[in-house]
Amino acid sequence: TTFDFAVIPGDGIGPEVIAEARRILQAVLDSASVEATWTEYSLGASHWKDTGETLSEETLERLRGHDAILFGAVGADPQDTRVPSGLIERELLLKLRFSLDHSINLRPARTYPGTATPLAGDPEIDFVVVREGTEGPYVGNGGTIRRGTAHELATEVSLNTAHGVRRVVADAFARAERRRGRLTLVHKHNVLTHAGDLWRRTVEAAAAEHPAVSWDYMHVDAATIHMVQDPGRFDVIVTDNLFGDILTDLAAAVTGGIGLAASGSINAEGTAPSMFEPVHGSAPDIAGQQIADPTAAVLSGALMLQHLGLTEAASRLEQAVHAQLAAWAEEPEGSRGLSTAQRGEAILSRLG
Ligand code: NAI
Ligand code: MG
Numbered sequence: 270t271t272f273d274f275a276v277i278p279g280d281g282i283g284p285e286v287i288a289e290a291r292r293i294l295q296a297v298l299d300s301a302s303v304e305a306t307w308t309e310y311s312l313g314a315s316h317w318k319d320t321g322e323t324l325s326e327e328t329l330e331r332l333r334g335h336d337a338i339l340f341g342a343v344g345a346d347p348q349d350t351r352v353p354s355g356l357i358e359r360e361l362l363l364k365l366r367f368s369l370d371h372s373i374n375l376r377p378a379r380t381y382p383g384t385a386t387p388l389a390g391d392p393e394i395d396f397v398v399v400r401e402g403t404e405g406p407y408v409g410n411g412g413t414i415r416r417g418t419a420h421e422l423a424t425e426v427s428l429n430t431a432h433g434v435r436r437v438v439a440d441a442f443a444r445a446e447r448r449r450g451r452l453t454l455v456h457k458h459n460v461l462t463h464a465g466d467l468w469r470r471t472v473e474a475a476a477a478e479h480p481a482v483s484w485d486y487m488h489v490d491a492a493t494i495h496m497v498q499d500p501g502r503f504d505v506i507v508t509d510n511l512f513g514d515i516l517t518d519l520a521a522a523v524t525g526g527i528g529l530a531a532s533g534s535i536n537a538e539g540t541a542p543s544m545f546e547p548v549h550g551s552a553p554d555i556a557g558q559q560i561a562d563p564t565a566a567v568l569s570g571a572l573m574l575q576h577l578g579l580t581e582a583a584s585r586l587e588q589a590v591h592a593q594l595a596a597w598a599e600e601p602e603g604s605r606g607l608s609t610a611q612r613g614e615a616i617l618s619r620l621g
Contacts (some may be wrong), residue, residue, distance in 0.1 A: 271304040275335040279313040279549025282561035283341025289432040290565035291611030294570045295365040301582045314345035314352050323360035333541050337573050340546035346553035370532035373440050374400040378520035383598025386525040394524050396503035399441040400513025404433045407510045434471045436537040441507035442479045451504035452484040455492045489605040533567035559608045589619035
């Protein structure tokens with residue numbers, strides 16, 4: 270079989286880090302004798318400035334045909350007043366997420382050799398947050414009446430469907446089974462009783478089908494404390510869209526470093542391609558200088574291989590990244606001042 274990848278390098282450092290990720294992915298695939306084709310799509314703020322396209326129906330249809338999408342970062346320099354604020358987020362990023370039904374936002378949170386966490390004792394951290402991606406309070410299910418008056422009333426109603434919760438919970442249990450067999454449901458079911466009840470019953474039902482996984486429940490406020498004081502206790506966290514948004518940022522902060530954070534936007538049913546991208550943005554402050562760290566993009570590529578069932582290639586790639594980070598940790602002089610391409614080259618050389 271040939272894997273048919275779409276690549277959206279995007280803006281700023283997006284194309285710089287994606288070039289390295291692609292080169293390294295190609296090498297891993299070559300050595301596994303896996304054939305791959307890559308189709309590059311020009312999208313993002315600078316593409317919009319050139320053409321007026323954010324994401325046309327035609328481009329969306331073509332993207333649907335691929336096995337997976339590797340994504341860099343999009344977004345203009347906030348100083349650039351020619352690009353309306355929020356346009357690219359709404360009409361490209363959110364449109365991709367909803368059109369391709371990316372119901373699961375996957376965020377591994379882990380430390381690597383040499384990563385300095387802001388936590389006491391620099392603990393080793395290795396958990397993954399499985400965040401629901403298309404429901405919850407983020408669906409625009411609300412309204413305002415008597416706007417601007419002293420009696421204004423605004424609602425923002427969280428939407429939770431049995432189908433939506435079940436597919437995320439099923440994914441989380443499957444991941445826990447492949448990992449250390451522990452799952453934590455994070456919610457606030459003592460006060461958000463209706464949605465909390467649905468999440469809890471769904472987890473209980475899934476737990477009955479996955480006896481190898483042990484699970485516990487944590488209120489979201491307690492989870493923020495544990496994530497800082499004892500992050501080693503987590504393996505897989507499953508949670509809704511809003512709590513997941515906040516917890517994943519906290520997780521990135523405690524693991525110490527945006528330069529290493531990878532993510533996947535997963536279509537749970539496989540009805541459209543999933544998308545893999547570094548958590549960081551287009552970094553206009555360092556764009557064009559070839560100094561961006563490509564590691565997060567490379568690790569996003571590893572998530573993509575994993576998702577497609579190319580497990581061995583994915584772990585070879587991860588091991589190469591680990592080996593190189595460990596080498597740099599031992600000899601920090603060796604990593605200072607390296608260009609984006611030199612960092613990519615170093616990881617490539619570890620593939621062996
Ligand atoms: P950012 O992540 O682009 O940059 C934040 C800081 O981290 C900057 O100082 C940057 O130089 C540094 N940084 C980021 N990635 C790095 C890397 N790989 N190596 C070394 N340093 C790195 O976030 P910011 O500045 O808030 O946003 C810039 C633009 O990116 C905006 O237009 C924003 O909307 C967009 N953005 C896009 C995202 C996406 O495409 N999914 C996600 C986040 C922001
Ligand atoms: Mg966020």
